[in-house]
Amino acid sequence: MEGPLIIGVDGSEPSLQALDWAVDEAVRRAGTLHVLHASRWERYESRQPSFGTGRGAMERYAEHIAAQAVERAHKRAPELEITAEVVAQDPATALTEASHDAGVLVVGSRGHGTFVGLLLGGVSLPVAAHARCPVVVVRGHEKNVRSGFGQVALGVGDPERAAAATRFAFRAAELRRARLVALRAWRCPAHELPDHPTTDSEAHVVRAENELTAALHDPAERYTSVPVHAVQEEARARDVLVAASALSDLLVVGARRRGSGFGLQLGPVGHAVLHHSACPVAVVPHD
Secondary structure (H helix, E strand, C coil), X not given: CCCCEEEECCCCHHHHHHHHHHHHHHHHCCCEEEEEEECCHHHHHCCCCCCCCCCCHHXXXXXXXHHHHHHHHHHHCCCCXXXXXXXXXXXXXXXXXXXXXXXXXXXXXXXXXXXXXCXXXXXXXXXXXXXXXXXXXXXXXXXXXXXXXXXXXXXXXXHHHCHHHHHHHHHHHHHHCCEEEEEEEECCCHHHCCCCCCCXXXXXXXXXXXXXXXXXXXXXXXXXCCCEEXXXXXXXXXXXXXXXXXXXXXXXEEEECCCCCCCCCCCHHHHHHHHHCCCCEEEEEEC
């Protein structure tokens, strides 16, 4: 059985936008929603003199944020099963740990305390990079966030490692009754660039088309109701995906998870789409 959809909240506007998205997604999946608020309130309250045994103001404020999120979610979907949890922990750490039991983890693009000039917050980026389940970073324009285009875009990387992201994208499209656009970008190798020109790009086109066909074959047979449009293009992958996000409700990409948990967990394409996508981005881990 799939785990609950977990939404990280902090009371900020991007967090509330992500909450609304998560409620709608939980309804689509006929699942449950778990609201998680994490903050290090005990770090600050321990510095103040205590003259009683009651809960401190920061802890009460944290509980208030979670309670407001639950109330907002219930108003949006009265029949949805919703639980809530407040933990005294660093938010990125708490959400990453929670991902081990989640079906999908949802976060906003930015939260409280993020510098205005940053495109992505200090919680959403490490969570997307290290979570063990698919992570959706809710960002982008209003029409994209409210699923107004009827399209899910999928970035197809290494076909041998594309299965998890491809299945996620097909299911997302099925749940939305949307079309799926599968994108495979390619570039000529360095030895074929201007110093060593070649006019034969047919081999690259055929290879990209074959890779798309291989990646899409099995899920297309399972999700027969999903219209699929496969596109191969000579360009940088990040440019192709960001362009596709403008007319999409969700952009799905894969991300390698190294067993050690150390090192770069998101490649340059993942970083680019998380910072510049015009729609919510789903990062689906693979080994």
